[in-house]
Amino acid sequence: MTTDTAREPEAGREPRGWFREHSELGICAVLVVLGLLVLTDALRIPTDFAQRGPVGPKAVPVLVGSLLLVVAVLLARDVLRGGRGEAETGEDVDLSAPADWRTVLLLCGAFLANAALIGVVGFPISGAILFWGAAYALGSRAYVRDPLIAAGLSVLTFAVFNNLLGVPLPGGPLMEVF
Amino acid sequence: MEQLLDGFATALTPTHLLFAAIGVLLGTAIGVLPGIGPAMAVALLLPVTYGMEPTGAFIMFAGIYYGGMFGGSTTSILLNTPGESAAVVTAFEGNPMARRGRGAQALAAAAIGHFIGGIIGTILIVLLAPFVAKHAVDIGAPDLFAIMVLAFIAVTSVLGASRIRGVASLLIGLTLGLVGLDEMTGQQRLTFGSLHLADGIDVIVVAVALFAVGEALWVAAHLRRKPFTPIPVGRPWLSRGDLKRTWKPWLRGPVIGFPFGAIPAGGAEIPTFLSYVAEKRLSRHRDEFGKGAIEGVAGPESTASASAAGTLVTMLTLGLPTTAVAAVMLAAFQTYGIQPGPLLFQREAGLVWALIASLFIGLTLLLVLNLPLAPLWAKLLRIPRPYLYAGILFFASVGAYAVNADIFDLLLMFVIGVLGFGMRRYGLPVLPAIIGVILGPAAEQQMRRSLQLSDGSLTGLVNSPMAVIVYVVVLVIVFFPLIRKFLPKPAPPAAPARDREEIDA
Structure with missing residues (x-):
């Protein structure tokens, strides 16, 4: 990797900038880890019994694991060549920011x-915490309306799933009161 | 024919009509809403249907599929931002029309085009699907394996800008599909001794994680602080002059759309673009293209709708999903213990024909409900984004939890969702991963079965003419970049590519 850094003069001066520029190598790393995981797991499967x-x-x-490693290398090559x-x-996506x-x-x-x-x-x-928290995270700051919507949606969803659709959700202590 | 009438009898019961109506309304709303595509919608709604009988559920899903495509064109026209990939081309002419005050006509051309394309496509399903199913019964394990390999190769090669990233995505999906007990020997694979993983990773969890959680996180990272303002629009209508210009594009659409939907080439993206190019060539108003030519809305919309029908033929008769929605619907069939494929038309004839009949009903409902409702749908575009994406995460959690009532699934969904975020960031398409998860285990079974029959000889994979033909197609796709180098350079295809870039910019 160091040799590649040297080849690109303006990025080479600042290693952090180089990594930022080539952060896609992280995907290669994920693929390598996945590949090794699949291969080591596959090799430990005993084959002598129960095989039909x-x-x-x-x-x-073994095939998938090897291909993962191959693709990781090919992708890394592509990224280092500027792909x-x-x-x-x-x-709703603004890529300029x-x-x-x-x-x-x-x-x-x-x-x-x-x-x-x-x-x-x-x-x-x-569920109400999830909705309110997510809305807050995304920039909503209506301190009365947000929790009300969150609580309403959460209780309504619980009632519809649990009682109407027959898909059980945990009610917790709150629902035991009723 | 008699079976189709039986199907109508099933689909026209009040309950099923209600499901069809709910499906098309939800589908349209979802298509209009930014950030939610029909695939995510079906995945999110799966848990709602756990307590329902399958026929009603699939009638609803079919409504969502068609409705979603319909709604997607609304955002294309009024916002210049397609709600989903099938509606990308509609924005080329639809948005300029809306900006010139012809939004109502653009919406009407899209809606009626959608109806006509869908009806013709569905008639083709009725005519073709039983025929394909009858002949597909005879195809064996080697052929099925070959077709699945073709699906893998096509989905990674045809879509997206980078093949290597498509393959990486497919391998991620195949890896997720490996988790669990091997179906033939019961050996544990990639379970790491965890009981939670022994049953495998539920496809629904993967689908919701990649489509919903990954999308919500990705949008959150780059949320547009000032959403676009939609162009206000009245009730859609067409003048006689408009009709004269649109009826031919409407009828031409299915010719392009249906076959493309049926093959694993990424659904509606390519055929809608081809339809656009064809309409531009054939139009007498070529100078209007780029400034709002109504043919450029009518043709692609009819094409998109027909391609959805084509997708259903392949999904129902071969069990092969060619688009993300079909993949999720296939997963839905599997949760009901129904395996789409050649035998579906024999084993589940009632369900299949009710589903097909409901397509006709759903399309009619779409036209009747949505022409007058268009201004209302446009209002949906103003929903506050924090609520929209918070809601997506909320229902994703409900869905993943409801599968097994297990907190482990929530954590699993989170991890895969973060993976989906990374895939979006670095241009790995999501569809190959979903296809990998769903088709991977089936492909492995077919391959091992073929090799069992041939006693381990690799010739067992290519011992039928059909398998050989399919592998030849695979090789052509794989080596196409090489082959192209030796072909004389064709000039015309360069032109549409340039058009596309200009519009994207």
């Missing part, structure tokens, strides 16, 4: 809060 037919449960994972994946566009990591992290927080709380306080409460 000439091709056992190992073959496809860039096109970021996805959309109606830099990525807003605070919003993303707050959203992740709201999502994980729901996962952590759903078993403890039940869906009506954890």
